Amino acid sequence: MKRKLWMLGLLVMGLFLIVACSNDDGDGEQEKDTDEKTETSGDNRTLTIALGSDMVTFDVHDHINTSTEAIHVNMFNYLVKRDNETGEILPDLAESFENIDDLTWEFKLKEGVTFHNGDELTSTDVKYSLERVATGEELKDYTNYNQIKEVEILDDYRFRIITHEPEPVLLNRISRIASGILPSKYIEENGFDHFLQNPIGTGPFQFVEWVRDDRIVFEVYDDFFEEKNEDWDQLVFRIIPENSTRVSELLTGGVDIAVNIPPADWDRVSDHEDTYLAQETSNRTLMIFLRSTEGYPTSDQRVREALDLAIDNQAIIDSLLGGAGVPTITRVAPGNFGFAEHLYDTYNYDLDRAKELLAEAGFPDGFEMTFHSPRGRYLQDAEVAEMVAGMWAQIGVTANIEFMEWSNFVELRNAHENEDAYLLGLGNSMFDAANGLDWYNAERFEGETDYRNDEVEELLAAAMTNMDLEERNEQYIQAQELLAEDVAHIVLHMESINIGVSEGIDYTPTMDEMIYVDTITRK
Amino acid sequence: MHYFLKRVLEIIPVLLIITFIVFTLVFIAGDPIALLLPEDATAEDIAALQAALGLDDPFYVQYGRYVVNMLQGDFGTSFRYGEDAMLLVLERLPATIELAIASILVAIMIAIPLGIWSATKKNSSIDLLATGAAVLGKAMPNFWLGIMLILVFSVTFSVFPVSGRGSFSHLILPAITLGTGIAAEMTRLIRSSMLETLGQDYIRTAKSKGLRTGIVVYKHAFRNTLVPVVTIIALQTSTLVGGTLITETVFAWPGIGQLLIQAVNNRDMAIVQACVMVIAFFVIMMNLIADLLYQLLDPRIRYK
Numbered sequence: 001m002k003r004k005l006w007m008l009g010l011l012v013m014g015l016f017l018i019v020a021c022s023n024d025d026g027d028g029e030q031e032k033d034t035d036e037k038t039e040t041s042g043d044n045r046t047l048t049i050a051l052g053s054d055m056v057t058f059d060v061h062d063h064i065n066t067s068t069e070a071i072h073v074n075m076f077n078y079l080v081k082r083d084n085e086t087g088e089i090l091p092d093l094a095e096s097f098e099n100i101d102d103l104t105w106e107f108k109l110k111e112g113v114t115f116h117n118g119d120e121l122t123s124t125d126v127k128y129s130l131e132r133v134a135t136g137e138e139l140k141d142y143t144n145y146n147q148i149k150e151v152e153i154l155d156d157y158r159f160r161i162i163t164h165e166p167e168p169v170l171l172n173r174i175s176r177i178a179s180g181i182l183p184s185k186y187i188e189e190n191g192f193d194h195f196l197q198n199p200i201g202t203g204p205f206q207f208v209e210w211v212r213d214d215r216i217v218f219e220v221y222d223d224f225f226e227e228k229n230e231d232w233d234q235l236v237f238r239i240i241p242e243n244s245t246r247v248s249e250l251l252t253g254g255v256d257i258a259v260n261i262p263p264a265d266w267d268r269v270s271d272h273e274d275t276y277l278a279q280e281t282s283n284r285t286l287m288i289f290l291r292s293t294e295g296y297p298t299s300d301q302r303v304r305e306a307l308d309l310a311i312d313n314q315a316i317i318d319s320l321l322g323g324a325g326v327p328t329i330t331r332v333a334p335g336n337f338g339f340a341e342h343l344y345d346t347y348n349y350d351l352d353r354a355k356e357l358l359a360e361a362g363f364p365d366g367f368e369m370t371f372h373s374p375r376g377r378y379l380q381d382a383e384v385a386e387m388v389a390g391m392w393a394q395i396g397v398t399a400n401i402e403f404m405e406w407s408n409f410v411e412l413r414n415a416h417e418n419e420d421a422y423l424l425g426l427g428n429s430m431f432d433a434a435n436g437l438d439w440y441n442a443e444r445f446e447g448e449t450d451y452r453n454d455e456v457e458e459l460l461a462a463a464m465t466n467m468d469l470e471e472r473n474e475q476y477i478q479a480q481e482l483l484a485e486d487v488a489h490i491v492l493h494m495e496s497i498n499i500g501v502s503e504g505i506d507y508t509p510t511m512d513e514m515i516y517v518d519t520i521t522r523k
Numbered sequence: 524m525h526y527f528l529k530r531v532l533e534i535i536p537v538l539l540i541i542t543f544i545v546f547t548l549v550f551i552a553g554d555p556i557a558l559l560l561p562e563d564a565t566a567e568d569i570a571a572l573q574a575a576l577g578l579d580d581p582f583y584v585q586y587g588r589y590v591v592n593m594l595q596g597d598f599g600t601s602f603r604y605g606e607d608a609m610l611l612v613l614e615r616l617p618a619t620i621e622l623a624i625a626s627i628l629v630a631i632m633i634a635i636p637l638g639i640w641s642a643t644k645k646n647s648s649i650d651l652l653a654t655g656a657a658v659l660g661k662a663m664p665n666f667w668l669g670i671m672l673i674l675v676f677s678v679t680f681s682v683f684p685v686s687g688r689g690s691f692s693h694l695i696l697p698a699i700t701l702g703t704g705i706a707a708e709m710t711r712l713i714r715s716s717m718l719e720t721l722g723q724d725y726i727r728t729a730k731s732k733g734l735r736t737g738i739v740v741y742k743h744a745f746r747n748t749l750v751p752v753v754t755i756i757a758l759q760t761s762t763l764v765g766g767t768l769i770t771e772t773v774f775a776w777p778g779i780g781q782l783l784i785q786a787v788n789n790r791d792m793a794i795v796q797a798c799v800m801v802i803a804f805f806v807i808m809m810n811l812i813a814d815l816l817y818q819l820l821d822p823r824i825r826y827k
Contacts, residue, residue: 138575143568214777240775248678249685
């Protein structure tokens with residue numbers, strides 16, 4: 001009996017050791033990688049970045065996920081890229097581009113650009129990539145690209161993009177998520193599944209391995225078509241979902257950069273001698289959508305304006321967001337086409353006037369309303385909702401907040417069961433007012449918010465296909481002024497991007513929330 | 524052998540019932556499309572993706588399709604990753620097994636000496652201390668304990684790495700986090716089981732024969748407490764699974780627990796189903812192994 005017990009014990013120990021020594025590759029490589037990583041981190045040739053969630057896929061057309069794209073931008077290139085400072089569209093894979101007529105854009109590729117397997121980039125790759133997403137209905141980014149009718153190849157380096165309708169926003173469209181150019185020959189020869197397991201692009205870093213929910217490793221691509229970075233040989237994205245663990249990794253030097261630092265940990269990161277907090281205004285606006293449906297108090301412009309005047313936007317930013325965030329009256333931020341400067345970095349706050357307006361609208365004693373809010377989706381969302389409700393209480397409006405889990409919240413909206421108001425944060429990867437202001441489109445929001453302003457409708461429709469960019473810009477600014485006057489919805493503030501960085505590294509986050517490793521240098 | 528075969532065949536209906544329950548719960552919980560598309564998706568976008576993924580079919584059609592495919596070995600494709608769900612789960616299985624075994628070992632290493640010690644020194648200060656430690660161990664949530672261990676041993680003293688999987692040192696903190704709660708329960712059980720055994724006539728006989736206390740305790744008494752200990756270890760497998768969900772997330776441990784949490788958050792039905800199937804299979808197998816171990820530990824037990 002005793003021997004049997006010993007054997008049982010040994011069996012369990014043996015099993016444990018086998019599993020402990022094994023890993024996803026089954027050959028102990030991972031342990032070696034980790035040791036190597038620690039070693040190279042010492043002389044800073046490996047950059048380790050901690051993300052909150054894993055990459056979804058290497059299928060650039062099928063994710064619509066900002067943090068996935070933040071990884072992809074280091075491995076794939078777009079035809080053109082947006083300058084994050086000026087908003088100007090600059091060449092990337094394309095050397096030059098020209099608008100031929102309302103429906104046609106002509107591009108010329110840079111020569112000598114190679115994929116990570118050595119194949120040269122040609123117009124065929126562009127045709128394959130853009131037409132795949134423009135026609136693949138099952139792809140998640142299909143609706144952002146189905147405006148493209150076809151890509152017409154002129155020769156190996158020249159091609160034309162033809163759209164169904166005039167597309168003033170085409171250049172913005174092809175400089176964002178799902179615009180990465182894929183290697184058509186490699187995919188044709190090996191199949192798409194092979195590509196997903198062994199992806200190649202034209203970017204500064206090439207794929208090494210992806211251990212799901214753990215790490216994605218890249219190494220520098222020596223034949224990158226632009227200047228090779230001098231600081232990093234290896235790039236590792238580590239997946240650390242728990243906020244406090246991610247911060248601890250940063251503080252102990254386990255990672256060099258950690259994204260999404262929660263406000264509760266800002267001081268920990270800033271006060272630590274080896275780390276600092278890098279903040280930038282994002283392109284995400286936090287808003288309160290109001291129902292203009294007949295029968296709701298918020299269908300009256302005076303009530304909407306009163307609710308807006310009762311909110312001290314700066315107080316929310318100061319007390320809940322540590323001062324990081326910008327109050328705004330419009331959701332089109334700087335760097336976006338159609339930006340109205342006079343409506344940005346400002347807000348309306350006047351409690352007395354708010355009370356007067358409510359009385360004029362027939363609610364001298366206020367009223368009761370339902371306010372839906374997601375929890376944990378946006379920076380301090382639940383806290384913001386509570387503070388707003390507190391501010392509304394000052395003018396006699398009782399807002400009953402209903403916090404909802406995200407998918408239930410989306411279903412509520414889809415089923416048009418939302419009540420007086422709901423809180424929502426909106427990004428805009430297109431960096432164009434067309435996307436931002438589509439949220440005021442009467443037809444799209446019929447039954448949900450029921451807001452309609454015919455003058456705004458006309459302006460938005462005209463601007464959508466207007467190839468005269470100056471006039472288009474004016475149309476969007478005018479539309480935003482009308483919307484602000486009408487207080488269609490309440491715009492609170494632009495959220496901040498909050499990234500923890502090791503002292504030895506120079507990094508400034510960009511508004512588009514991408515992580516361009518080429519711009520990250522050692523001090 | 525007949526008994527073993529019967530128990531193995533019983534797994535099939537149990538797993539089928541589990542698939543139905545999980546499928547129904549995930550179906551009721553909400554539409555995954557909401558989570559796959561961005562905030563500005565239009566009603567048409569939603570309808571198009573629903574149709575493309577077959578989510579516009581009624582419940583019984585979706586479930587029927589799932590069961591038929593499952594019986595052919597196809598557990599579906601993850602909505603989020605677009606890959607075979609079972610492969611994604613199996614890919615992460617070694618990490619979870621590694622953590623689970625390490626946690627059980629930690630629990631055994633703490634619970635057996637502590638349980639025996641407190642039983643042999645009943646009502647002494649050591650017993651009180653061990654009982655207190657067991658209550659504390661059970662009361663501390665994994666989530667809190669994990670973060671505290673990181674703060675103390677990784678951030679303050681830099682003894683262990685904060686998170687991730689790789690070297691042996693990566694395993695220690697998550698194993699302690701997960702093993703502590705199990706150890707607490709095991710300690711209490713071993714103590715009471717030992718106390719009961721120590722009061723038996725044969726123990727008195729052994730003592731009166733003049734055998735050394737060590738031999739009486741470890742050879743005569745402890746062996747007879749093993750049956751309930753094995754039971755509790757087997758039963759703890761399900762607790763362990765619950766624990767891995769949290770521990771894996773806190774320590775960024777790339778196992779099934781973390782995958783399941785994300786799949787539930789994303790309503791990724793195929794992954795949730797595949798995870799639950801694998802977990803259920805393991806829990807059932809652990810119970811079966813425990814039953815078989817009883818025979819080994821106590822020759823009086825025989826299954827027919």
